[in-house]
Amino acid sequence: MAEAVPQGDELTGRLDLAPEVRLVPATFHETYGYGATGVWRAPGSLTLLSDVNASMTVAARWGTIVATHPREDDTVELTLMNMPVERERVDLADLRPGATEPWAAPALSAAWALRAAGHPLRGATMLAGVDLPEGTGLAAPTATACAVALALRDMYAPTLPLGTLSALVDRGLRAFGVTGGREAGRCRATLLGRPGTAYLDDGPDGTRAPLDLEAAGLRLVVADTQRRAESLRPVVERTRLREAATRLRTGGPAALGVELTAAHTRLVGAGVPVREQNTVVTAALDAGALGGRMIWDGPGRPVLLLVRAEDLGPIRTAITQACTSSGLRSPRLLTVTPFGPATRK
Numbered sequence: 001m002a003e004a005v006p007q008g009d010e011l012t013g014r015l016d017l018a019p020e021v022r023l024v025p026a027t028f029h030e031t032y033g034y035g036a037t038g039v040w041r042a043p044g045s046l047t048l049l050s051d052v053n054a055s056m057t058v059a060a061r062w063g064t065i066v067a068t069h070p071r072e073d074d075t076v077e078l079t080l081m082n083m084p085v086e087r088e089r090v091d092l093a094d095l096r097p098g099a100t101e102p103w104a105a106p107a108l109s110a111a112w113a114l115r116a117a118g119h120p121l122r123g124a125t126m127l128a129g130v131d132l133p134e135g136t137g138l139a140a141p142t143a144t145a146c147a148v149a150l151a152l153r154d155m156y157a158p159t160l161p162l163g164t165l166s167a168l169v170d171r172g173l174r175a176f177g178v179t180g181g182r183e184a185g186r187c188r189a190t191l192l193g194r195p196g197t198a199y200l201d202d203g204p205d206g207t208r209a210p211l212d213l214e215a216a217g218l219r220l221v222v223a224d225t226q227r228r229a230e231s232l233r234p235v236v237e238r239t240r241l242r243e244a245a246t247r248l249r250t251g252g253p254a255a256l257g258v259e260l261t262a263a264h265t266r267l268v269g270a271g272v273p274v275r276e277q278n279t280v281v282t283a284a285l286d287a288g289a290l291g292g293r294m295i296w297d298g299p300g301r302p303v304l305l306l307v308r309a310e311d312l313g314p315i316r317t318a319i320t321q322a323c324t325s326s327g328l329r330s331p332r333l334l335t336v337t338p339f340g341p342a343t344r345k
Helices: 008-012 019-032 102-116 140-156 162-175 184-192 241-251 253-269 275-286 309-325
Strands: 038-050 055-070 075-080 083-091 124-130 197-200 207-210 218-224 291-294 303-308 332-336
Touching (some): 019 124, 038 184, 038 218, 055 140, 055 241, 055 332, 083 102, 102 124, 102 140, 102 162, 124 140, 197 241, 207 241, 253 291, 253 303, 275 291, 275 303, 275 309, 303 309, 309 332
Antiparallel strands (some): 038 055, 055 197, 197 207, 291 303
């Protein structure tokens, strides 16, 4: 077993940690009556572009925080801060797809995948807090699975490479039916992401493309249209990802805008975006956005935009006016900057 990190009470009192990070071990202590031995945080992820077999993804600053305590038995116990009355308790030998509550599936899929791959897990008591906004395409289930996977890896299999861990997380999510499609790119971005870069899941090890938005005076903006509908079946896109990555390297981050709009146009031709998404993209482009496209998040129907920082205010106003005049709800806008990987606090 790896060396223990600071005890829960120590973590709660560390003022160098963000308040939301300190809150999770404090709630762990209140819930279970003893302190956590470690806290891990995994960022959400945002897929910018994709094709049949690959994706370009960045990590985002919102994510899942999990506090854990190892056990001497083989029981995994899980509580979510977002659902405090619910608690899942299962023996590792009985853990399998379809045998957990849906709310617990993202976290427990990671434990199942590690054990199924032959890693010597023991039990763990866990409490997870999710601060990812709903309906924004930031992949809360993937962040939760990655946070739990990294915690279990550090406790019981510390030499396991992160690239291998990301593949196991992807396998678990698909086996438990948490995600409808391939999540390898999101898992890699969450576990291996770097600030100022996008992760290109284009091969066994993947590559990185430069995306220093801050230096270029640009912002990625996610607009939650507040439209909710049935979850989309996996949509096959046809972006030429390696060519897009080359354009980012030669033309800078602004080159992403054309790629986003081209992806949206192709999906419009296939009849995929809903009215709210088309309204937001059109209004943003007319107001000076460098690019925009629909994305999806379970029942959510958000939009992703690339804008100049100085244009954010006018673009926000244009979107609000366009939605109001069309009888639609005004979207919530979130600014996303490529973030670093999952870490132990």
